[in-house]
Amino acid sequence: MSTYRETVPTAAVAVRARVTVALERFGGVAVQLVTFTGIPDGGEHVALVVPPPPSAAQAPVPLVRLHSECLTGDIFGSTRCDCGPQLDEALRRMAVEGGVLLYLRQEGRGIGLYNKLDAYVLQDRGNDTFEANRLLGRGEDERDYTSAAAMLQALGLEQIRVLTNNPDKVRQLRRHGITVREAIPTRVHLTADNARYLQAKAAYGGHTLDLDKTTGLHGASATQRSA
Ligand SMILES: Nc1nc2c(ncn2[C@@H]2O[C@H](COP(=O)(O)OP(=O)(O)OP(=O)(O)O)[C@@H](O)[C@H]2O)c(=O)[nH]1
Ligand SMILES: [Zn+2]
Numbered sequence: 614m615s616t617y618r619e620t621v622p623t624a625a626v627a628v629r630a631r632v633t634v635a636l637e638r639f640g641g642v643a644v645q646l647v648t649f650t651g652i653p654d655g656g657e658h659v660a661l662v663v664p665p666p667p668s669a670a671q672a673p674v675p676l677v678r679l680h681s682e683c684l685t686g687d688i689f690g691s692t693r694c695d696c697g698p699q700l701d702e703a704l705r706r707m708a709v710e711g712g713v714l715l716y717l718r719q720e721g722r723g724i725g726l727y728n729k730l731d732a733y734v735l736q737d738r739g740n741d742t743f744e745a746n747r748l749l750g751r752g753e754d755e756r757d758y759t760s761a762a763a764m765l766q767a768l769g770l771e772q773i774r775v776l777t778n779n780p781d782k783v784r785q786l787r788r789h790g791i792t793v794r795e796a797i798p799t800r801v802h803l804t805a806d807n808a809r810y811l812q813a814k815a816a817y818g819g820h821t822l823d824l825d826k827t828t829g830l831h832g833a834s835a836t837q838r839s840a
Contacts, residue, residue, distance in 0.1 A: 627651045628649050628650070628651045628652055628653070628760075628763040628764060628766065628767040629649065629650050629651060629767055630647050630648075630649060630660075630767055630768065631647075631648040631649050631650045632647070632648045633645050633646070633647050633662075634646045634647075636661075643664070644661055644662060644663045644664070645661070645662045645664075646659055646660070646661055646662075647659060647660040647661075647662060647768070649764055649767060651763075652760045652763065652764065653759050653760050653763060654757065654759065654760045656717070656718040656719075656760060657718055658715060658716065658717050658718055658760060658761070658764060659715075659716050660713055660714070660715050660716075660764055660768060661704075661713065661714040661715075661716060662713050662768070663704075663707040663708065663711050663712050663713070663714070664711050665710055665711030666708070666709070666711070669709065669710050669711060670710075674772050674773060674774050674794045674795070675711070675712060675713060675770055675772075675773055675774065676706065676707060676710060676711065676712035676713070676773070676774050676775075676776060676797070677712060677713050677714075677715070677765065677770065677773040677774065677775050677776070678703040678707075678712065678713075678714045678715070678775070678776040678777070679715050679717060679758065679761050679775065679777065679782050679786075680696075680699070680700055680703065680714055680715065680716055680717065681696075681717050681719040681720070681722065681723075681756060682716065682717060682718050682719055682720045683696035683697070683720065683721075684720060684726055685729075685730075686700075687700050692804055692806035692807060693733065693806055693807060693810060694807055694810055695801075695802040695803075695807050695810075695811060698800075698802035699799050699802060700714075702799055702800055702802075703776055703799070706776070712776075713765075713768065713770060715761050715764055715765070717756075717758075717760070717761055719756045722746070722753070722754045722755060722756055723752070723754065723755030723756040723757070724746060724749070724751045724752075724755055728746075728749055728751060731749055732745035732746055732749060733745075735748055735749070736809075736810075741809065741810075741813040741817070742810050742813045742814070743813060743817050753817075754781065756781075757785070758782060758785040758786055758789065759785075759789060761785075761786070762785070762786050762789030762790065762791050763789075765786075765791055766790070766791070770791075771790070771791060771792060772791075772792040772794055773786075773791060773792070773793060773794065774793075774794050774795040774796075774797055775793050775795070775796050775797065776797050776798075776799055777796055777797075777798070777799065778798050778799055778814075778820040778821045779819075779820055780796075780819050780820075780821070781819070783796050796821075798821055
């Protein structure tokens with residue numbers, strides 16, 4: 614826990630909002646898409662800023678989601694993972710109370726799309742999601758949230774509530790000087806197809822996923838396709 618207090622200096626990082634584009638009629642709320650200059654890792658990450666609707670009670674601390682890119686789940690609706698439903702959940706929630714979603718170009722937990730698809734092949738042969746990365750000679754999770762923290766600072770978001778089940782996101786943001794007031798878990802989007810993947814995240818990835826309380830799928834789905 615001591616790492617929580619270990620703050621990484623960010624003074625040298627001059628990240629600034631670059632262009633803000635309104636996306637009218639998005640989910641019935643006028644949201645803005647923000648690009649940045651000076652992002653440390655050079656990724657084309659964006660922020661989706663969702664203003665609270667006029668009727669909403671003003672949230673004291675902004676709701677933030679750091680969403681790692683998942684082409685297969687976010688765009689093509691793959692059911693091997695829970696990324697698509699999590700993205701949908703975050704946007705629906707923000708349409709109600711406002712918030713900021715950082716869409717981070719960290720495909721495959723940072724190993725890239727082609728490697729992730731190679732990892733899927735290994736998972737279809739019986740390896741879990743973390744073993745598969747290791748067998749490819751990559752880290753289990755290569756994501757670094759330095760850029761995400763700098764983007765939040767550029768947006769003036771020093772204090773946030775973060776929507777996540779992943780303690781590493783919270784830990785890293787705090788190390789970079791972001792005050793995470795609360796980590797709000799997402800719902801558990803358990804299906805037969807993603808059960809083995811979610812079990813691995815809960816067992817080895819440290820994610821706060823209470824699979825047993827979700828549905829009866831937990832035990833039954835372990836023999837389903839590897840995710
Ligand atoms: N390498 C690899 N990456 C995956 C796999 N399934 C999903 N991903 C990637 O994992 C990232 C999402 O990570 P998750 O672990 O699902 O969720 P998280 O972002 O760590 O945590 P939450 O904030 O709770 O959603 C995205 O970049 C996906 O592309 C997989 O089987 N292998
Ligand atoms: Zn995914």
